[in-house]
Amino acid sequence: MVPPSVERNELPNSLPGLIDGEEQAAIDPQYEQPLRQTMPPAMSVKSKSRAEITALQVFLDREGFSPGVIDGKMGSNVTKAIEAWQQATGETLDPNNTEDILERLRMNGGLPITSYTITAADAAGPYVASIPEDYAHKAMLPHMSFTSTTEMLGEKFHMDETYLRELNPGVDFTIPGTIIKVINPGENRKEKVARIIADKARKQVLAYDAAGKLVAAYPATIGSSDTPSPSGTVNVERIALNPGYTYNPKINFKQGNNDKILTLQPGPNGPVGTVWIALSKPTYGIHGTPEPSKIGKTQSHGCVRLTNWDATELAKMVSVGVTVEFAD
Secondary structure (H helix, E strand, C coil): CCCCCCCCCCCCCCCCCCCCCCCCCCCCHHHCCCCCCCCCCCCCCCCCCHHHHHHHHHHHHHHCECCCCECCCCCHHHHHHHHHHHHHHCCCCCCCCHHHHHHHHHCCCCCCEEEEECCHHHHHCCCCCCCCCCHHHHCCCCCCCCCCHHHHHHHHCCECHHHHHHHCCCCCCCCCCCEEEEECCCCCCCCCCCEEEEECCCCEEEEECCCCCEEEEEECEECCCCCCCCCEEEEEEEEEECCCEEECCCCCCCCCCCCCCEEECCCCCCCCCCEEEEECCCCCEEECCCCHHHCCCCCCCCCEECCHHHHHHHHCCCCCCCEEEEEC
16 A cells, blocks of 8 residues: 655745745747647567666666666556657667667666675665654654665665665675675766656656757656646746655645644655655645655655656756646
């Protein structure tokens, strides 16, 4: 069962990394595009090994067209990433042509899996024993940190935690100096984003530059039937990295038996993960998540939820005033 979460609350202005301002980003009318574009359909994948699917996922991740968690498995998030990449480049990607994909990887960061040595800092944390479901209990934690080195390393390398363990059978991840196999996701994208489309039907966030070029795409969980996301156009108002979180029962839906304002400390396992991009519609934002494997597969409480690493990449490409359009 997906633990209850509260995600529609505005963060205080004193958050570290918060950027204030009222500046609006101008989009040249000649670059206006329809909200929903028909993406070139992805080819069907036929009998590819897990290693080959991993290579495909890593290629898309490096290109800025996120497949979500990298797990060596085909799924809707991978298909959507291929379609968006094709839309952006005008090329057709054959996911069955592993030689072509490996050649592309060689030209852009090298092989998809690399070695990593666990450091003393990795082993030290800080970690918490577990993350409770009740927000009153969450508020008692000193930080909303990872619960284990495998959870931390999975997020660091854009990996499914189970897949990390499968690649490293029998390994004790808590011992510094241990050499492990991890995904090599490459560098973050650095394009300047001028316009975002949150496509509810595709469950995908599409990011465009000022010339109207699609430069990045991320699988997303966007609202639900009970708590729908906004419609129409809003703007980015603030950007907070590593935000704390305030639960207010007067503006959030009811969580458990909590009827008082609760303050949760920052951390990747907080309700909004490691990023909060506040939108001009109060209490709504684009943010990270403590459960990256569920992105695009479960419902959200009105906001736009991405993996923490995708939200972080996007946050560093946007600025205050960027337009965010919700496509129904």
